[in-house]
Structure formats: C-alpha cells, structure tokens
Amino acid sequence: MPAHASEQVEQCSYKGCCIEAEPGSKLCIFHQPCPKDLRRFKEALSDQIDGAGARRSRNARLSFRGYVFPAEVVARSCSGESSSGITVPRLLSHADFGDVRFAMGADFTRARFSGMTRFDGASFDGRAFFADARFDSASSFLNATFKNTAIFSHALFVNPCRFAGVWFEDGALFQGSHFFGQADFDRASFARLAHFGMTRFHRVARFQETRFKGVADFSGAEFKDFVDFSESILGACVVFLDARFLGLADFGGARARRLDLGADRPRVRGWSQQRCGVYHRLPFEAKRFWQFAAKTFATSGEGAKADTAFYFERINQWKHLRAVEQREAASERRGIPVRFFRASPLALRKGGFSLLWVLDVFFLRWTTAYGMSIARLFAAWLVVLAGFGITYALAPWMAGRPTAAT
Numbered sequence: 445m446p447a448h449a450s451e452q453v454e455q456c457s458y459k460g461c462c463i464e465a466e467p468g469s470k471l472c473i474f475h476q477p478c479p480k481d482l483r484r485f486k487e488a489l490s491d492q493i494d495g496a497g498a499r500r501s502r503n504a505r506l507s508f509r510g511y512v513f514p515a516e517v518v519a520r521s522c523s524g525e526s527s528s529g530i531t532v533p534r535l536l537s538h539a540d541f542g543d544v545r546f547a548m549g550a551d552f553t554r555a556r557f558s559g560m561t562r563f564d565g566a567s568f569d570g571r572a573f574f575a576d577a578r579f580d581s582a583s584s585f586l587n588a589t590f591k592n593t594a595i596f597s598h599a600l601f602v603n604p605c606r607f608a609g610v611w612f613e614d615g616a617l618f619q620g621s622h623f624f625g626q627a628d629f630d631r632a633s634f635a636r637l638a639h640f641g642m643t644r645f646h647r648v649a650r651f652q653e654t655r656f657k658g659v660a661d662f663s664g665a666e667f668k669d670f671v672d673f674s675e676s677i678l679g680a681c682v683v684f685l686d687a688r689f690l691g692l693a694d695f696g697g698a699r700a701r702r703l704d705l706g707a708d709r710p711r712v713r714g715w716s717q718q719r720c721g722v723y724h725r726l727p728f729e730a731k732r733f734w735q736f737a738a739k740t741f742a743t744s745g746e747g748a749k750a751d752t753a754f755y756f757e758r759i760n761q762w763k764h765l766r767a768v769e770q771r772e773a774a775s776e777r778r779g780i781p782v783r784f785f786r787a788s789p790l791a792l793r794k795g796g797f798s799l800l801w802v803l804d805v806f807f808l809r810w811t812t813a814y815g816m817s818i819a820r821l822f823a824a825w826l827v828v829l830a831g832f833g834i835t836y837a838l839a840p841w842m843a844g845r846p847t848a849a850t
C-alpha cells in the first residue's frame with residue numbers, strides 16, 4: 445500500500461478487510477452494523493461486483509465475509525436496479541457469505557452456486573429463500589442461524605453439503621430437494637417444522653444428535669445410502685409415512701415422542717408392504733427400525749401399534765436369519781467353511797422357517813384380521829382352540845356313533 449494513503453485513511457478494523465473505514469467509525473460501509481446508508485452501501489457493492497470502482501475495492505472472488513446487508517439480498521440474472529433489495533448475481537462462483545448478517549433476509553431462488561460456497565456462521569434475520577437453487581460444488585452452512593423460515597424446496601445439492609450445528613428458529617422446508625452428495629445435519633436444531641417430504645438422499649444422510657422440536661416430516665423421503673439418526677431427539681412427532689430406506693439406518697439412542705406411519709399403520713393383517721407404512725430393503729436395518737418404533741409407540745401410549753412394531757421386528761429377525769442361512773448355504777456349496785448354523789442340517793432349517801411362516805399366517809395374520817392388540821390376539825387363539833376342542837368332542841355324537849375306540 446502507498447505510504448501517503450496509510451497516513452490519512454484509516455482501514456477497516458475487520459480482520460482481513462482493506463477497505464477504508466467510514467468517517468467516525470473503525471469499520472467500512474460493508475462491516476458496519478445497521479442502521480446504515482442503504483444507497484451508499486448499494487453503490488459500493490455495485491462497484492465491487494461489477495468492477496466499476498477503484499481496483500482496490502473490487503471483489504472478484506465474491507468474498508462477503510462478515511458483511512452486514514441492511515436490506516433484502518436478491519439474486520438476479522441481470523444487474524437491474526432492485527427497488528428496495530440489494531442485487532447480487534444469480535450465478536455465484538466461490539461465494540463466501542461466512543459470518544454475514546442478512547438483516548432483512550435473502551432471496552436466492554433459482555440461484556446457481558458454483559465452486560465452494562460458504563454460509564458458515566451466517567445469520568438470516570428475515571426469510572431465506574433457496575427454492576430451486578442449485579449448488580454445483582460443496583456447500584457449507586456450518587453453525588448458521590435462520591431466524592425466520594428457511595425455504596430450500598426442490599434445491600439441488602450436487603456435492604456434499606454441511607448443515608451441521610445450524611439453528612433453524614422457524615420452519616425449515618427441504619421438500620422435494622435432492623442431495624447427491626453427503627448431507628450433514630449433525631447437531632442441527634429445528635425449533636419448528638422440519639419438512640423433508642419427498643426429499644431424496646442419494647448418499648449418506650447424517651442426523652446424529654439433531655434436535656427436532658417440532659414435527660419432523662420425512663414422508664415419502666428416500667434414503668439410498670446410510671442414514672444416521674443416532675442420539676437424535678425427535679421432540680414432537682416424526683413422520684416416516686411411505687419413506688424408503690434402501691441402505692443402513694442407525695436409530696441407536698434416538699428418541700421420539702410420537703411416530704406417524706399412517707392412521708391404521710403399522711398393522712399385522714394383510715400381505716404387502718402397505719401394512720408397514722414404511723419400506724426397508726435390508727431386514728436387519730428394518731429390525732432396528734421396528735425396535736425404535738416399538739419404543740416410540742409405547743412412549744406415546746399406542747399399545748396396539750407397539751405390539752405390531754414388535755411383530756415386525758421379529759419377522760425381520762427371521763428374514764435376516766434366513767438371508768444369513770442362504771448366504772451360508774451358498775458358500776457351503778462353493779466349499780467355503782461356514783460358521784453360522786453349522787450344527788443343524790439344511791433340511792431342518794428350511795423346515796423351521798416354513799413352520800414359522802405357517803404359524804405366523806394362522807396365529808397372527810388370520811386371527812388379527814379384526815384387531816391387533818395382544819388381548820384380542822389371545823382371545824382369538826382361545827376361540828380357535830376351544831372351537832377345535834368342541835368340534836372334536838361333538839363329532840362322534842353328530843355322526844351318531846361312538847368314539848373311535850378300536
């Protein structure tokens with residue numbers, strides 16, 4: 445920097461900022477807290493972005509670290525003058541909004557972010573619109589705060605995104621969005637509705653130690669890879685209606701007050717996946733999910749559903765054992781020594797599983813056709829057994845000849 449400039453002009457005291465401080469202040473127009481002159485702010489920002497001003501004040505890297513935006517930020521394709529908002533380009537490359545304060549919110553609807561995008565520690569005081577936005581590279585919202593509704597509906601995250609430690613003080617709407625990279629919501633906090641309906645998680649989805657104080661809606665969501673809900677707290681109600689789990693799913697230590705899989709689901713009667721209300725591809729993961737479900741239904745006082753969840757847990761335990769058994773049999777045929785179930789012959793094992801299936805059909809699905817509580821179940825068994833007994837006792841009398849005492 446030229447020696448004569450540093451003599452007269454004081455620099456902004458924000459770390460790394462080399463813009464002149466405003467008269468009577470230690471901070472520049474960008475880092476000054478609100479209220480401030482909006483017109484001057486917009487002029488200075490336009491100089492930075494369009495490169496119209498002095499070379500020193502240009503901001504080709506779009507680094508807005510620590511800026512305080514006094515009006516709503518609007519992403520537009522043309523740099524037309526917005527009446528009230530502050531215009532930024534709709535195509536943002538390597539944008540850094542770290543520690544930025546959006547005093548009146550931001551509208552990044554249909555914006556396209558290329559290169560690493562950062563919103564770490566940013567504060568959105570007004571509403572934040574990211575609907576239909578596209579993040580082509582990695583994006584990071586670490587420890588950001590959304591004081592109003594955050595709308596990420598139908599957003600596209602092509603690469604990993606980090607929402608770890610984010611504080612959503614109002615609704616967070618992610619419905620219909622696609623996460624093609626890892627989605628990290630570890631230790632995030634949702635104070636109200638968290639809407640992930642029809643969201644697609646193509647890679648790992650992390651919700652470890654995440655706190656949902658309102659409804660967490662995952663209806664129709666699809667988890668194609670590992671999903672981690674371990675130690676998360678689902679305060680009000682979690683909806684997994686028609687959700688699909690295709691990979692591993694960890695619900696260890698997760699707590700929920702209510703679980704919603706549909707009004708009459710889960711139910712024992714019937715045949716298809718429809719009776720579960722949720723789809724799991726891997727039996728062992730399904731077993732772990734139903735353990736969580738049984739615990740949650742018991743907490744919310746829905747005893748019949750808790751019993752049904754327990755029933756599904758056992759069914760998936762069988763399915764898992766059978767899959768293990770089939771794998772072991774296949775490796776036995778290839779001459780690989782087996783460790784599991786080695787003692788019992790194959791025919792006996794097959795017979796065992798068939799017997800379990802028959803028992804399941806006759807003593808559970810059939811008898812619970814009209815209800816699903818354990819009490820009704822036992823009553824139904826009693827009726828079945830008594831019916832057989834009475835029929836047997838009365839059969840000779842009805843036939844008109846003595847018992848077959850030959």
Ligand SMILES: [Zn+2]
Nearest residue numbers: 456461472475
């Ligand atoms: Zn500054």
